[in-house]
Amino acid sequence: MGINLGDVFPNFEAEIFDETAANGLKKIKFHEWIGKDSWSILFSHPRDFTPVCTTELGMVSQLVDDFAKMKTKVIALSCDSVEEHKGWSKDVMDYSKQKAFGFPIISDPKRELAKQLGMIDPDEQTETGMPLTCRAVFIIGPDYKLKLSMLYPATTGRNFDEIKRLGDKCMVIPSLSLDEAKKLFPKGVEVCQMPSGKGYMRFTPDPSDS
Structure with a gap:
């Protein structure tokens, strides 16, 4: 499956890790989470507690305020559990020298959302043979339509300064x-x-x- 530019992004329901929520667990409907006037960036990473993903989410944590000035919310996704996200977020904050994590992470252990959005990397698997999510980036407008998509293999890290540049002149x-x-x-x-x-x-x- 997947989604094309100009398509309305699915209004999925999901459990997320949110550092401001009780026990870190929260349930959302995506369009309601975005709101009526915001842009949003949804990006996936292959796995918690891995080096490249830690550096990437650490960079995003440092850029959250810059994205907020652009009226843009940020949310991540991987196939790990909310509890794993909660534990890993402490590592990310420590590595990136941030006092707050700053954005939520979607939990998708059954790969349902990853499959729906075309974010499965067929060449990368866990030790039990489960596929990993690739490094996808989706930018969604206030009309809930997909404005930009980027797709990297799980083995290749992204430059989030480039993603930030997309909100420039x-x-x-x-x-x-x-x-x-x-x-x-x-x-x-x-x-x-x-x-x-x-x-x-x-x-x-x-x-x-x-």
Whole structure:
């Protein structure tokens, strides 16, 4: 299975580890968790208590406040239990020197959600032969539609600074005249002067960030 760009993201129900909840356990419906005005990033990792995953989630923990300024919520997913997430979160905080974990982790031990979203890595398995989740990233808009997806194998780590960059300035398409662009983007249009003299390198702040 899987989900395509522009599709409404499934409004799944799941148990999550949430450091603010009693005993760390909470149940959510995904669309309700996102809310009406937020963007969201859902990303999967293969397994708790592993080195690459620990560095990745440590980096995300450091970036949570930056994502919040972009009106973006972050949630992780792996096939481990809530109790495993709870224990591992302490390792992540210690390694990344963070006082709070900062975001929830979905528990998907039966791989149901991973299969629904096309996040299974067929080449990587646990010692008991169970498949691991790959390193997927989904960015979902306030309309609950999928705006971006990235898919890495379980063996390859991600650069979350690159994911953060996706909320940076937007490029203005060359087919718009400068006057049209200025009317369409009231926050302003920055034009970079190029040796060719062609004004095609134009940028504007994210129009959706009001």
